Amino acid sequence: MADVLLIDRTDGVATLTMNRPESMNALSTELKDALVTTLAAVGADSSVRAVVLTGSGRGFCVGQDLSEHVQLLEAGDPAPLRTVVEHYNPIALSLAQMPKPVIAAVNGTAAGAGASFSFACDFRIVAEEAKFLLAFANVGLALDSGASWTLPRLIGAGRALELSLLGRPITAQQAQQYGLVTQLLPADQVLPAAQQLAAQLAAGPTVAYAGIKNAIHYAATATFEQALEREAVLQAAAGATEDHKAATAAFVAKQKPVFTGR
Numbered sequence: 001m002a003d004v005l006l007i008d009r010t011d012g013v014a015t016l017t018m019n020r021p022e023s024m025n026a027l028s029t030e031l032k033d034a035l036v037t038t039l040a041a042v043g044a045d046s047s048v049r050a051v052v053l054t055g056s057g058r059g060f061c062v063g064q065d066l067s068e069h070v071q072l073l074e075a076g077d078p079a080p081l082r083t084v085v086e087h088y089n090p091i092a093l094s095l096a097q098m099p100k101p102v103i104a105a106v107n108g109t110a111a112g113a114g115a116s117f118s119f120a121c122d123f124r125i126v127a128e129e130a131k132f133l134l135a136f137a138n139v140g141l142a143l144d145s146g147a148s149w150t151l152p153r154l155i156g157a158g159r160a161l162e163l164s165l166l167g168r169p170i171t172a173q174q175a176q177q178y179g180l181v182t183q184l185l186p187a188d189q190v191l192p193a194a195q196q197l198a199a200q201l202a203a204g205p206t207v208a209y210a211g212i213k214n215a216i217h218y219a220a221t222a223t224f225e226q227a228l229e230r231e232a233v234l235q236a237a238a239g240a241t242e243d244h245k246a247a248t249a250a251f252v253a254k255q256k257p258v259f260t261g262r
Contacts, residue, residue, distance in 0.1 A: 012049040013051070014051050015052040026061070027114070059108040103125060108129065132172075
């Protein structure tokens, strides 16, 4: 595992830490490659039942490493234009479609693709000192990393346009008012709280969680009838799991269910 991305596995929780604190975890090619590979791996690993994404140092992630980007542009290298397809799209898809809960522990500034990554997660535990900034327009770029899909669904189209077109940072407190924040905490409490929530979810019915995420994402672009059909398919799959059978038996016996994720 590259030093730019650290991974800790504890009690079914994989904590991924973007580790370029000197640049507030700006997304170099090395870090993007590591995120693509590692997110795919933890998504496919049945022993991982919840994921936490965070950053080291003062920032969560400030988006594309512009120093690297500029060097490639000046050299006429097409890599900067390919990175959306090669890196940002797979990362955003892995976060949003992860068949288990994903929590962003936003310990500091989340800007550009870094902000977009946090929007693709299921929960955002945010430091009181953190800021969110969609800086794309400030450097003459459109949105990427799924922000055009995730942000309007979190806060509405009007707010999403405001943040995207004006390119102004908003405080964690404003983000909470807009509906972006699951929990607002002092910076030193963000990661422990995210890991505690992840541990709680990791002890839950993983297959059911995956079905819930799948249903909600599918319904965003489906008719009501199509959503009902998808719910029926996913409910049948969940109903056949050991977790469902064990939970119903525990309910009848007036006991607390123990979920295994199967």
